[in-house]
Amino acid sequence: MLRGLNLILAADVPEDPPWRADFFREYLAVTLPDERRVCWVATDGDDLLGYASILLVGDIAVLELLVRPDARRAGVGTALLATAAKRADAEGYGSIGVEVVGGTPALDFFEAQGFRCAFIEMRNLLDLSAVDWPQLATLAGGVGSGYRLECHPDGPPEPILEEYAKAKATMRLNPAYDLELRPSSYDSERLRASLATLRARGLKPYVVLAVHEQSGTVAGLTEVVVPAQRPTRADQYDTVVVRTHRGYGLGRALKARMLSELRGAEPQLLDVQTWNAVGAEAMGRINDELGFKPNRQWREYEVDVDEVLRRLDAVA
Numbered sequence: 001m002l003r004g005l006n007l008i009l010a011a012d013v014p015e016d017p018p019w020r021a022d023f024f025r026e027y028l029a030v031t032l033p034d035e036r037r038v039c040w041v042a043t044d045g046d047d048l049l050g051y052a053s054i055l056l057v058g059d060i061a062v063l064e065l066l067v068r069p070d071a072r073r074a075g076v077g078t079a080l081l082a083t084a085a086k087r088a089d090a091e092g093y094g095s096i097g098v099e100v101v102g103g104t105p106a107l108d109f110f111e112a113q114g115f116r117c118a119f120i121e122m123r124n125l126l127d128l129s130a131v132d133w134p135q136l137a138t139l140a141g142g143v144g145s146g147y148r149l150e151c152h153p154d155g156p157p158e159p160i161l162e163e164y165a166k167a168k169a170t171m172r173l174n175p176a177y178d179l180e181l182r183p184s185s186y187d188s189e190r191l192r193a194s195l196a197t198l199r200a201r202g203l204k205p206y207v208v209l210a211v212h213e214q215s216g217t218v219a220g221l222t223e224v225v226v227p228a229q230r231p232t233r234a235d236q237y238d239t240v241v242v243r244t245h246r247g248y249g250l251g252r253a254l255k256a257r258m259l260s261e262l263r264g265a266e267p268q269l270l271d272v273q274t275w276n277a278v279g280a281e282a283m284g285r286i287n288d289e290l291g292f293k294p295n296r297q298w299r300e301y302e303v304d305v306d307e308v309l310r311r312l313d314a315v316a
Protein backbone atom coordinates (compact mmCIF):
# COMPACT_ATOMS: atom_id res chain seq x y z
CA MET A 1 0.00 0.00 0.00
CA LEU A 2 2.76 2.44 1.01
CA ARG A 3 4.80 1.53 -2.07
CA GLY A 4 1.74 2.05 -4.27
CA LEU A 5 1.06 5.45 -2.70
CA ASN A 6 4.65 6.55 -3.28
CA LEU A 7 4.54 5.42 -6.93
CA ILE A 8 1.40 7.53 -7.34
CA LEU A 9 2.98 10.58 -5.68
CA ALA A 10 6.11 10.26 -7.83
CA ALA A 11 3.97 10.09 -10.98
CA ASP A 12 1.35 12.75 -10.17
CA VAL A 13 2.76 15.15 -7.56
CA PRO A 14 6.55 14.73 -7.81
CA GLU A 15 7.22 17.80 -5.64
CA ASP A 16 5.69 15.99 -2.64
CA PRO A 17 7.90 13.96 -0.28
CA PRO A 18 7.41 10.19 -0.23
CA TRP A 19 5.52 8.76 2.74
CA ARG A 20 7.11 6.62 5.45
CA ALA A 21 5.69 3.63 7.26
CA ASP A 22 5.53 5.47 10.62
CA PHE A 23 1.89 5.60 11.82
CA PHE A 24 0.73 4.70 8.29
CA ARG A 25 -1.76 2.11 9.49
CA GLU A 26 -3.10 4.51 12.13
CA TYR A 27 -3.36 7.29 9.56
CA LEU A 28 -5.61 5.09 7.43
CA ALA A 29 -7.60 3.49 10.21
CA VAL A 30 -8.28 6.04 12.96
CA THR A 31 -11.26 8.40 12.70
CA LEU A 32 -13.20 10.68 14.99
CA PRO A 33 -15.58 8.73 17.25
CA ASP A 34 -18.65 9.76 15.22
CA GLU A 35 -17.09 9.01 11.84
CA ARG A 36 -16.40 5.75 10.06
CA ARG A 37 -14.10 4.81 7.22
CA VAL A 38 -14.73 1.85 4.91
CA CYS A 39 -11.84 0.72 2.66
CA TRP A 40 -11.34 -1.58 -0.33
CA VAL A 41 -8.31 -2.74 -2.26
CA ALA A 42 -8.14 -4.00 -5.83
CA THR A 43 -5.50 -6.68 -6.29
CA ASP A 44 -3.99 -8.83 -8.99
CA GLY A 45 -2.88 -11.89 -7.06
CA ASP A 46 -0.56 -10.45 -4.41
CA ASP A 47 -0.13 -7.12 -6.19
CA LEU A 48 -2.10 -4.12 -5.02
CA LEU A 49 -3.55 -2.28 -8.01
CA GLY A 50 -5.73 0.24 -6.27
CA TYR A 51 -7.33 1.43 -3.05
CA ALA A 52 -10.57 3.23 -2.25
CA SER A 53 -12.06 4.47 0.97
CA ILE A 54 -15.06 6.47 2.04
CA LEU A 55 -15.12 8.45 5.24
CA LEU A 56 -18.71 8.71 6.41
CA VAL A 57 -18.90 12.16 7.94
CA GLY A 58 -21.95 14.37 8.49
CA ASP A 59 -24.10 13.96 5.40
CA ILE A 60 -21.35 13.27 2.89
CA ALA A 61 -19.16 10.29 2.02
CA VAL A 62 -15.61 11.57 1.45
CA LEU A 63 -13.88 9.43 -1.14
CA GLU A 64 -10.23 8.57 -1.60
CA LEU A 65 -9.34 6.66 -4.73
CA LEU A 66 -5.87 5.59 -5.79
CA VAL A 67 -4.79 3.43 -8.73
CA ARG A 68 -1.14 2.49 -9.30
CA PRO A 69 0.20 4.37 -12.35
CA ASP A 70 0.98 1.19 -14.32
CA ALA A 71 -2.57 -0.14 -13.75
CA ARG A 72 -4.50 2.92 -14.93
CA ARG A 73 -6.96 3.29 -17.81
CA ALA A 74 -8.05 -0.30 -17.38
CA GLY A 75 -11.23 0.36 -15.41
CA VAL A 76 -9.83 -0.26 -11.90
CA GLY A 77 -10.73 3.26 -10.75
CA THR A 78 -14.25 2.93 -12.13
CA ALA A 79 -14.72 -0.46 -10.46
CA LEU A 80 -13.56 0.88 -7.08
CA LEU A 81 -15.78 3.95 -7.45
CA ALA A 82 -18.78 1.72 -8.22
CA THR A 83 -18.12 -0.34 -5.08
CA ALA A 84 -17.71 2.75 -2.92
CA ALA A 85 -20.83 4.43 -4.35
CA LYS A 86 -22.96 1.33 -3.70
CA ARG A 87 -21.78 1.25 -0.11
CA ALA A 88 -22.42 4.99 0.36
CA ASP A 89 -25.93 4.41 -0.98
CA ALA A 90 -26.48 1.43 1.32
CA GLU A 91 -25.33 3.53 4.30
CA GLY A 92 -27.90 6.19 3.39
CA TYR A 93 -25.46 8.80 2.08
CA GLY A 94 -26.76 10.90 -0.81
CA SER A 95 -23.56 12.56 -1.98
CA ILE A 96 -19.88 11.84 -2.44
CA GLY A 97 -17.11 14.43 -2.13
CA VAL A 98 -13.49 14.11 -3.17
CA GLU A 99 -10.45 16.33 -3.00
CA VAL A 100 -8.56 16.30 -6.28
CA VAL A 101 -5.06 17.65 -6.89
CA GLY A 102 -4.84 20.05 -9.82
CA GLY A 103 -2.82 19.01 -12.87
CA THR A 104 -3.34 15.26 -12.31
CA PRO A 105 -5.33 12.65 -14.30
CA ALA A 106 -7.89 12.45 -11.49
CA LEU A 107 -9.53 15.66 -12.79
CA ASP A 108 -10.39 14.00 -16.11
CA PHE A 109 -11.47 10.86 -14.31
CA PHE A 110 -13.93 12.58 -11.96
CA GLU A 111 -15.29 14.85 -14.67
CA ALA A 112 -15.86 11.77 -16.82
CA GLN A 113 -17.78 10.26 -13.88
CA GLY A 114 -20.12 13.26 -13.59
CA PHE A 115 -18.58 14.96 -10.54
CA ARG A 116 -18.91 18.80 -10.33
CA CYS A 117 -16.24 21.12 -8.98
CA ALA A 118 -17.70 22.69 -5.81
CA PHE A 119 -14.75 24.64 -4.50
CA ILE A 120 -11.21 25.56 -5.51
CA GLU A 121 -8.31 26.23 -3.18
CA MET A 122 -4.70 27.01 -3.95
CA ARG A 123 -1.99 25.03 -2.25
CA ASN A 124 0.95 27.22 -1.27
CA LEU A 125 4.41 25.97 -0.35
CA LEU A 126 7.00 27.70 1.78
CA ASP A 127 10.56 26.51 1.22
CA LEU A 128 12.17 26.92 4.64
CA SER A 129 15.67 27.18 3.15
CA ALA A 130 14.58 30.42 1.45
CA VAL A 131 13.22 32.08 4.61
CA ASP A 132 14.88 35.26 5.84
CA TRP A 133 14.89 34.27 9.54
CA PRO A 134 15.94 37.66 11.02
CA GLN A 135 13.13 39.35 9.06
CA LEU A 136 10.73 36.67 10.22
CA ALA A 137 11.70 37.35 13.84
CA THR A 138 10.81 41.02 13.26
CA LEU A 139 7.40 40.02 11.88
CA ALA A 140 6.85 37.69 14.86
CA GLY A 141 7.58 40.58 17.22
CA GLY A 142 5.14 42.88 15.47
CA VAL A 143 2.15 42.42 17.78
CA GLY A 144 0.29 45.43 19.11
CA SER A 145 0.90 46.29 22.77
CA GLY A 146 -1.51 44.55 25.11
CA TYR A 147 -1.10 41.17 23.39
CA ARG A 148 1.35 38.34 23.94
CA LEU A 149 2.07 35.26 21.86
CA GLU A 150 2.27 31.79 23.42
CA CYS A 151 3.50 28.66 21.69
CA HIS A 152 2.04 25.28 22.65
CA PRO A 153 3.83 22.33 21.09
CA ASP A 154 1.41 19.39 21.27
CA GLY A 155 -1.67 21.59 20.83
CA PRO A 156 -3.75 23.81 23.08
CA PRO A 157 -3.51 22.75 26.75
CA GLU A 158 -6.63 21.40 28.47
CA PRO A 159 -7.37 24.47 30.68
CA ILE A 160 -7.78 26.78 27.68
CA LEU A 161 -9.72 24.41 25.38
CA GLU A 162 -13.01 26.16 26.05
CA GLU A 163 -11.56 29.60 25.25
CA TYR A 164 -9.75 28.19 22.25
CA ALA A 165 -12.86 26.60 20.80
CA LYS A 166 -14.71 29.88 21.30
CA ALA A 167 -12.06 31.80 19.36
CA LYS A 168 -12.28 29.27 16.54
CA ALA A 169 -16.03 29.55 16.49
CA THR A 170 -16.11 33.33 16.03
CA MET A 171 -14.69 33.37 12.57
CA ARG A 172 -11.91 31.89 10.55
CA LEU A 173 -9.60 33.84 8.27
CA ASN A 174 -9.71 30.90 5.94
CA PRO A 175 -13.32 29.73 5.88
CA ALA A 176 -12.68 27.10 3.22
CA TYR A 177 -15.10 24.24 3.24
CA ASP A 178 -12.87 21.36 3.92
CA LEU A 179 -13.10 17.63 3.44
CA GLU A 180 -10.00 16.77 5.43
CA LEU A 181 -10.04 15.41 8.93
CA ARG A 182 -8.92 18.54 10.72
CA PRO A 183 -9.50 19.99 14.16
CA SER A 184 -12.11 22.31 12.72
CA SER A 185 -14.41 21.87 15.67
CA TYR A 186 -15.94 24.75 17.49
CA ASP A 187 -16.91 23.30 20.83
CA SER A 188 -14.45 22.06 23.40
CA GLU A 189 -15.81 18.51 23.46
CA ARG A 190 -15.34 18.03 19.74
CA LEU A 191 -12.03 19.88 19.77
CA ARG A 192 -10.75 17.46 22.42
CA ALA A 193 -11.83 14.50 20.27
CA SER A 194 -10.24 16.06 17.18
CA LEU A 195 -6.92 16.56 18.95
CA ALA A 196 -6.95 12.99 20.25
CA THR A 197 -7.69 11.76 16.72
CA LEU A 198 -4.90 13.83 15.20
CA ARG A 199 -2.39 12.47 17.69
CA ALA A 200 -3.59 8.89 17.23
CA ARG A 201 -3.10 9.28 13.46
CA GLY A 202 0.52 10.37 13.97
CA LEU A 203 -0.15 14.06 13.28
CA LYS A 204 1.66 16.24 15.81
CA PRO A 205 -0.15 19.52 16.48
CA TYR A 206 1.53 22.85 17.25
CA VAL A 207 -0.42 25.93 18.25
CA VAL A 208 0.55 29.58 18.67
CA LEU A 209 -1.95 31.76 20.55
CA ALA A 210 -2.31 35.51 20.78
CA VAL A 211 -3.58 36.33 24.26
CA HIS A 212 -5.29 39.66 24.99
CA GLU A 213 -3.50 40.45 28.22
CA GLN A 214 -6.12 42.65 29.86
CA SER A 215 -9.00 40.18 29.48
CA GLY A 216 -6.93 37.00 29.28
CA THR A 217 -8.98 35.90 26.25
CA VAL A 218 -7.68 34.12 23.16
CA ALA A 219 -7.54 36.85 20.48
CA GLY A 220 -6.07 34.69 17.74
CA LEU A 221 -4.51 31.35 16.98
CA THR A 222 -2.68 29.44 14.31
CA GLU A 223 -2.33 25.67 13.97
CA VAL A 224 0.32 23.54 12.26
CA VAL A 225 0.61 19.78 12.13
CA VAL A 226 3.76 17.73 11.50
CA PRO A 227 2.82 14.26 10.18
CA ALA A 228 4.90 11.23 11.20
CA GLN A 229 4.30 9.87 7.66
CA ARG A 230 6.17 12.73 5.97
CA PRO A 231 8.01 14.66 8.69
CA THR A 232 9.85 16.99 6.28
CA ARG A 233 6.63 18.76 5.31
CA ALA A 234 4.34 20.48 7.82
CA ASP A 235 0.70 21.39 7.19
CA GLN A 236 -0.44 24.87 8.14
CA TYR A 237 -4.07 24.51 9.24
CA ASP A 238 -6.34 27.29 10.50
CA THR A 239 -5.36 30.81 11.40
CA VAL A 240 -8.04 32.81 13.20
CA VAL A 241 -8.02 36.34 14.54
CA VAL A 242 -11.18 37.19 16.48
CA ARG A 243 -12.89 40.09 14.75
CA THR A 244 -12.49 42.65 17.57
CA HIS A 245 -8.74 41.97 17.66
CA ARG A 246 -8.06 42.50 13.97
CA GLY A 247 -5.78 45.24 12.68
CA TYR A 248 -3.05 44.72 15.32
CA GLY A 249 -0.73 42.58 13.20
CA LEU A 250 -1.75 39.39 15.00
CA GLY A 251 -2.32 37.18 11.93
CA ARG A 252 1.12 37.86 10.50
CA ALA A 253 2.87 37.68 13.87
CA LEU A 254 1.18 34.38 14.78
CA LYS A 255 2.27 32.68 11.57
CA ALA A 256 5.80 34.12 11.74
CA ARG A 257 6.21 32.99 15.35
CA MET A 258 4.96 29.53 14.42
CA LEU A 259 7.63 29.19 11.73
CA SER A 260 10.38 30.23 14.17
CA GLU A 261 9.14 27.69 16.72
CA LEU A 262 9.01 24.92 14.14
CA ARG A 263 12.54 25.65 13.01
CA GLY A 264 13.78 24.88 16.53
CA ALA A 265 11.43 22.00 17.37
CA GLU A 266 11.41 20.15 14.04
CA PRO A 267 14.85 20.65 12.47
CA GLN A 268 14.14 18.01 9.77
CA LEU A 269 11.41 20.19 8.22
CA LEU A 270 12.07 21.35 4.66
CA ASP A 271 8.82 23.08 3.83
CA VAL A 272 5.31 23.99 4.95
CA GLN A 273 2.14 23.70 2.89
CA THR A 274 -1.08 25.62 3.32
CA TRP A 275 -4.33 25.99 1.41
CA ASN A 276 -6.17 29.21 0.67
CA ALA A 277 -9.56 29.76 -0.82
CA VAL A 278 -9.06 31.56 -4.10
CA GLY A 279 -9.85 35.19 -3.22
CA ALA A 280 -9.03 34.94 0.52
CA GLU A 281 -7.17 38.23 0.32
CA ALA A 282 -6.03 38.94 3.87
CA MET A 283 -4.54 35.50 4.32
CA GLY A 284 -3.07 35.56 0.82
CA ARG A 285 -1.20 38.78 1.59
CA ILE A 286 0.24 37.39 4.82
CA ASN A 287 1.33 34.21 3.06
CA ASP A 288 3.06 36.24 0.32
CA GLU A 289 4.95 38.25 2.90
CA LEU A 290 6.12 35.10 4.65
CA GLY A 291 7.36 33.68 1.35
CA PHE A 292 4.65 31.09 0.52
CA LYS A 293 4.42 30.42 -3.24
CA PRO A 294 1.28 29.16 -5.03
CA ASN A 295 1.91 25.59 -6.12
CA ARG A 296 -1.22 23.75 -7.32
CA GLN A 297 -4.96 23.97 -7.25
CA TRP A 298 -6.79 21.67 -4.85
CA ARG A 299 -10.30 21.07 -6.15
CA GLU A 300 -13.24 19.70 -4.25
CA TYR A 301 -15.61 17.72 -6.43
CA GLU A 302 -19.05 16.47 -5.50
CA VAL A 303 -21.67 14.24 -7.01
CA ASP A 304 -25.00 12.73 -6.03
CA VAL A 305 -24.67 9.02 -5.33
CA ASP A 306 -27.73 8.37 -7.53
CA GLU A 307 -26.01 10.08 -10.43
CA VAL A 308 -22.86 7.92 -10.14
CA LEU A 309 -24.91 4.74 -9.89
CA ARG A 310 -27.06 5.74 -12.88
CA ARG A 311 -24.03 6.46 -15.04
CA LEU A 312 -22.25 3.26 -14.05
CA ASP A 313 -25.41 1.25 -14.75
CA ALA A 314 -25.69 2.89 -18.16
CA VAL A 315 -22.17 1.80 -19.20
CA ALA A 316 -22.37 -1.65 -17.59
Ligand SMILES: CC(C)(COP(=O)(O)OP(=O)(O)OC[C@H]1O[C@@H](n2cnc3c(N)ncnc32)[C@H](O)[C@@H]1OP(=O)(O)O)[C@@H](O)C(=O)NCCC(=O)NCCS
Nearest residue numbers: 064065066067072073074075076077078105106108109112
Ligand atom coordinates in the same frame (compact mmCIF):
# COMPACT_ATOMS: atom_id res chain seq x y z
C1 LIG B 1 -8.08 8.96 -10.75
C2 LIG B 1 -7.64 7.49 -10.87
C3 LIG B 1 -8.06 6.77 -9.58
C4 LIG B 1 -8.32 6.85 -12.09
O1 LIG B 1 -8.06 5.44 -12.09
P1 LIG B 1 -8.13 4.53 -13.43
O2 LIG B 1 -8.12 3.12 -13.00
O3 LIG B 1 -7.10 4.98 -14.40
O4 LIG B 1 -9.57 4.93 -14.01
P2 LIG B 1 -10.42 4.19 -15.16
O5 LIG B 1 -9.53 3.32 -15.97
O6 LIG B 1 -11.57 3.53 -14.52
O7 LIG B 1 -10.91 5.45 -16.03
C5 LIG B 1 -12.27 5.72 -16.31
C6 LIG B 1 -12.40 6.91 -17.23
O8 LIG B 1 -11.92 8.11 -16.60
C7 LIG B 1 -11.32 8.98 -17.61
N1 LIG B 1 -9.88 9.09 -17.36
C8 LIG B 1 -9.14 8.46 -16.43
N2 LIG B 1 -7.84 8.84 -16.50
C9 LIG B 1 -7.77 9.74 -17.51
C10 LIG B 1 -6.72 10.49 -18.08
N3 LIG B 1 -5.45 10.35 -17.63
N4 LIG B 1 -7.00 11.33 -19.10
C11 LIG B 1 -8.26 11.45 -19.59
N5 LIG B 1 -9.31 10.74 -19.10
C12 LIG B 1 -9.06 9.92 -18.05
C13 LIG B 1 -11.55 8.27 -18.95
O9 LIG B 1 -12.80 8.70 -19.43
C14 LIG B 1 -11.59 6.81 -18.51
O10 LIG B 1 -12.27 5.99 -19.43
P3 LIG B 1 -11.44 5.38 -20.71
O11 LIG B 1 -10.15 4.83 -20.22
O12 LIG B 1 -12.38 4.32 -21.24
O13 LIG B 1 -11.27 6.54 -21.64
C15 LIG B 1 -6.10 7.40 -11.04
O14 LIG B 1 -5.69 8.25 -12.11
C16 LIG B 1 -5.31 7.78 -9.81
O15 LIG B 1 -5.04 6.93 -8.95
N6 LIG B 1 -4.90 9.02 -9.66
C17 LIG B 1 -4.11 9.46 -8.53
C18 LIG B 1 -4.85 9.48 -7.24
C19 LIG B 1 -5.85 10.58 -7.13
O16 LIG B 1 -5.55 11.73 -7.43
N7 LIG B 1 -7.05 10.24 -6.64
C20 LIG B 1 -8.12 11.21 -6.44
C21 LIG B 1 -8.12 11.86 -5.15
S1 LIG B 1 -8.19 10.81 -3.74
